Amino acid sequence: MEVKTSLLDNMIGVGDMVLLEPLSEDSFLGNLKKRFDHSEIYTYIGSVVISMNPYRSLPIYTPEKVEEYRNRNFYELSPHIYALADEAYRSLRDQDKDQCILITGESGAGKTEASKLVMSYVAAVCGKGHEVNKVKEQLLQSNPVLEAFGNAKTVRNDNSSRFGKYMDIEFDFKGDPLGGVISNYLLEKSRVVKQPRGERNFHVFYQLLSGASDDTLRKLKLDRDFSKYNYLSLDSAVVSGLDDAANFRTVRNAMQIVGFMEDEVQSVLELVAAVLKLGNIEFKPESRCNGTDESRVKDKNDLKEMCELLGMEQSVLERAFSYRTVEAKMEKVSTTLNVAQAYYARDALAKNLYSRLFSWLVTRINESIQAQTKARHKVMGVLDIYGFEIFENGDNSFEQFIINYCNEKLQQIFIELTLREEQEEYVREGIEWTNIEYFNNAIICDLIENNQNGILAMLDEECLRPGTVTDETFLDKLNTICADHQHFESRLNKNSKFLNDHSLPHNCFRIQHYAGKVLYRVEGFVDKNNDLLYRDLSQAMYKANHSLIKQLFPEGNPAKVNLKRPPTAGFQFRASVGTLMRNLQTKNPNYIRCIKPNDKKASHIFTDSLVRHQVRYLGLMENVRVRRAGYAFRQPYEPCLERYKMLCKRTWPHWKGPAREGVEVLMADLQIPAEEISYGRSKIFIRNPRTLFFLEEKRKQCLQDLATLIQKIYRGWKCRTHFLLMKKSQIVVAAWYRRYAQQKTYRNIKSATTVVQSYTRGWQARKLLRELKYQKRCEEAVTTIAAFWHGTQVRREYRKFFRANAGKKIYDFTIQRIIQKYFLGLKSSMPSMSPIDRKWPARPYGFLDGVHTELRKIFHHWRCKKYRDQFTEEKKAVYEEKLEASEIFKDKKALYPSSVSQPFKGDYLEISKNPKYQKLNSAVDEKVLLADVVNKINRANGKGTPRIFLLTKKNFVLADQKTGQVKASIPLPDVTSMSVSTQKDGFFALKLKEGSASAVKGDFLLSSEHLIEIITKLHRIGATAADREKLKVDISDEFLVQFKQDKVCVKFIQSSPKNGNSVSCKRKNNRLLEVSVPTSP
C-alpha cells in the first residue's frame, strides 16, 4: 500500500505560508527563519516555492530524492523545488499544458542554481534513449557556455548572472525533450569596460588567459598576465573556489557538445582577445590650429595587434577613433573627437562588441538546440531573471529601473494568472465567486510603459528630441507629466507634498513599486537609453576581414545606410518584455522566489533585515494575501476524507458512500461553521487556516489514540499468537516427551519381565529335573533291590541242590583241562633244535607264567646238551680255545669280533709238509702248535720285517722267511706278559723276564693278522703248564717296551681312514713309537 503522506506531516513551522496564523510580516519572517534554521530551505505560498539560499550543499538533491518526489502530488511531501518541477513536468506531459517556471530573486539568492535544479530534475525524470540523451546533454551544456560569457564575480555572488535568461524547453507528446530556445535580456555590458570594486569582468576573460594553451595565446597575441589588460580590474582577479583554467576546458568541451565548429570557437576567442586589446588602446591629445584638442592613439602596438586579429585595416580604425561623421539631410559632416570622446567611443565599441558577441552566442546555441521536428510540441519555459533590485543608498540607475519594470510585469502576470486560476477553479468546482481584494499593480506598469505618457516613452522622446538633451531635461519632463500619478514621487513635482521630503534628492525620482519604494538617480538614463555607437566605428568593424565581426555589425554596411536611429535600449527592452509576457501568459506559471539569507555568502546566518527587505520587494506578503483572498486551503474529497475520517465515528474506519458525503458528515460532526467551508464538485474549500489547523490538531490527538489502539490490538494479537504458538509447541513437546517416557517405562517393564520369567522358568525346570532325577533313581533302586531280592530268593531256593565241594571239583577239572590244552598246544609249536634259536611260543594264561619260563629253560639246556654231544675231541679243543679267546678279548679289543668267525687253523704254513721248511721243522723238537708269518717291528724306525713265527709247548721261534734260518728261539717261561692295544691293529709285544738270556736284545714288538689266535694260544700254553703262572695279557693303548737298555713307549692313536687303510708305525723320538690305526669305516 502506498503510504499517504502530507505536507502537513512533521512540519517545521508551517510548510505553506498560506496556513500562517496570524499572518504578519513578523510571523512570516519568523516562520522562514525557523525553517531555515532547521535546514528547510523551501517553503510554499500555495504553489509558489520560496527558496532560501543555504550557501552550502544540502543532501536533498540526490537521485533518491528525485525518485521520492517523482509522480507525487505537490502537497504530499515536504516543500521542495523538485515538487514544483515534478508538478510542472507532469501537467505538461499529462494535461498538455505549456509551463513556465519563473525564478526571481536578488543577485546571489540562488536563481541560477534553482533553474539548474529544475532542468536537472526534468532531465532525470523525462524519457531516455540515445537521441533524447543527446538533446538533454546539449540543453544542459548550454549553461556553462552562457555562464562563461554572461556571468561574473560580484560582491554578492561569485557566479552572478549578468543577463536575464529565458529558456524554452520543448517536449514531444511523450514528454521527451526535443530541443530548446534561449532568450537573453539585458546583458550588463558596462561591466566589460569597468567593474565596481571587489568585482571582476566576465569570467571568459580570466578563463581564456589562465586556461588557454601557450600556442593559442600566441595566436591570439595575448599574454597570460591579467595585469597587462586595462579592462581587467586587478583587485579580485582570482576568486577562491573558482578554477578558471579548469572552467575554460569545461567551456570548450561544452561548446563542442553544443555544436560549435572549431573555427567558430576560434572566432569567438579572437573577439574576446580583441576586446582585451581594445581596452589597452590609449589616447593622447594633439592640439589643433583652431585651438581644439584632437585625440591620437598613444601606442599603436595594441591597435595593430587588434587589427591583425580581426583582419582590419589599422588606419580605418585609427581614424574612427579621431573623427566622427555626422550625417544630416544627406550631408556628411566630419568632426574631430577629443580624448574623452575617443575613450567613450572605444568603450562603446568594446561594450557593443561584447554584447553583440553574447547575443550571437545565444543565437548560435539556439541553432544547435532547436527542435529538429516541426511536430507540435509542448513547452516548458524557465525564466532566470533579476529580481527587484534596490540599492538602499539611492544608487539605482537605468538598469535597476528596467529590471524593476520587468519584475513589476512579472508580478502582474502572477496576479493575473493566480486570480484567473483561482477563478477558474471556483467555476470548475461550482463555488460562488466572491470578489477577492488584492493590490493590482497594473497601475504601476502603466506608469512605466504607457505609450503616451509612460516613463519609458518619455525617455525615448527625450532621446530623440533635437536640441540639448540631458538627464535633467528628462527629469523635468517626468515631473510635469507624471505629477499626478499616485506611484510617482519627485522633489520638483507639481504635487507639492514632496517639496520638503529630504529623502528625495533633486536629481532623483521615486516610484512606489508593488514591492516597495525605489529611488532612481536620473543620471545616465539618456545615455544608456541611447546606447550610442558612432557610425564610423560600426562601419570600420564591418570592413573587417573577419566573418563573425561582419555579422555583428550589419548596420556598418554602407549599402544599407539607415538614417533612422536604432531603437533605444528602453524600447528594445520593453518590446522583449512584452513578447515575454505574451509568451508567459499562454503558459501555466510556476514561481520560485529566491531569498538570500545574508550578505556574507555564509551558511547558517539569517540576517533579519536583509530577508525582510527581500520579502517586501519580492511581494511575498502580497502573494500570501492573494492566495488567501478566497479560500486558504482546498483539497479533493478523497484525500480529505482519508486524512480526517478518524475524527468521526460514522466515517471511521470505513465510509461506504461517496467521499463528498463522507466529508460533509465529518464536518457536520465536528461542528465546523458553515461559512468556514465550501463544498466544490471535487474539492472541499477551507476559508481559514485556523480551521485546517483545528482539524490537524484533532487528527494528531486522534492519531495518538488510534496508535495506542492499534498498538494495543497489535500487542494483544502478537501475545495471543505467540501464546498459541507456544501452546501448540508445548503440546507437541509434551506428546513427544510422553511418548518417549512411555517407551522407556515399557522397555524397563519388558526387560524386568523377561528377567523374572527366565528366573521362574529356570526354577521350574530345575525343579522338574530334580523330580525326574529322583524318580529315575527310585526306579533304579527298585530294580536293584528287586534283582537282589530275586537273587536271594533264587539262591535260597536252589541252595539245597548244591554239594559243599562241587565248586572245587569244577575248578580242578577246569584247570586240568586248561593245562592239558596248554601242553598239547606247546607240543605242536615247539621251536627248532638250534641253540641259538630264540623263539618260544606265547604264554596262554597268566597263572602259567612260572611254568612257561621254566619249561623254556629246560628245553634250551636239553637242546644245548644235544648239540654238544655231537662234537669230536679236536673240535672241542678248538671251541675251548675260541671260548678262551672270548674270555680274554671280548669287549676289550676291537679286533676281536672279526676273529670269531675265523677258525683257528694253527699251522698256516703247513710246515711239516712244505719241504722248504724241512730244516726249520727239524730245528724244533716239539710239535708245532702254530706257524705263521709275522712282522717284526724294527726298533729304530718302526718298519716291519717279515719273520716266520713258530709256537710249541715249550718256546717260540722267529726265523727268516726266505731262508728259514732261526733268528731267535725264546723259551716260554721267559715271557712275562703280553701287551696289545684296544684297537683293530695286529701289534703285540712279548715282554721277557728281566735278566734272562732271552731278554738281552729286549722285548719283541710284532704284528700279525692272527693276533687273537696267537695270544689265545700263548695264554693257554701258560695255563696248562703246571710250572708257571698264566701269562698276563695287558690290553691298553699305551705300553712300554724294553728295547735293549731303553724303555720305549708304544702309543696307539686313531687316524682317519683317508691316510691309507694300513696301520703305520713311526718312531717319533727315543722314547715314543707311535702306531696310527685307521678307524674302521
Ligand SMILES: Nc1ncnc2c1ncn2[C@@H]1O[C@H](COP(=O)(O)OP(=O)(O)O)[C@@H](O)[C@H]1O
Ligand atoms: N540550492 C542551493 N544549494 C546550495 N547552494 C546554493 C543553492 N542555491 C544557491 N547556492 C549558492 O549560492 C550561490 C549563488 O547562487 P546563484 O544561483 O548564482 O544566484 P543568482 O543566480 O540568484 O544570482 C551559488 O553559487 C551557490 O554557491
Ligand SMILES: [Mg+2]
Ligand atoms: Mg544567476
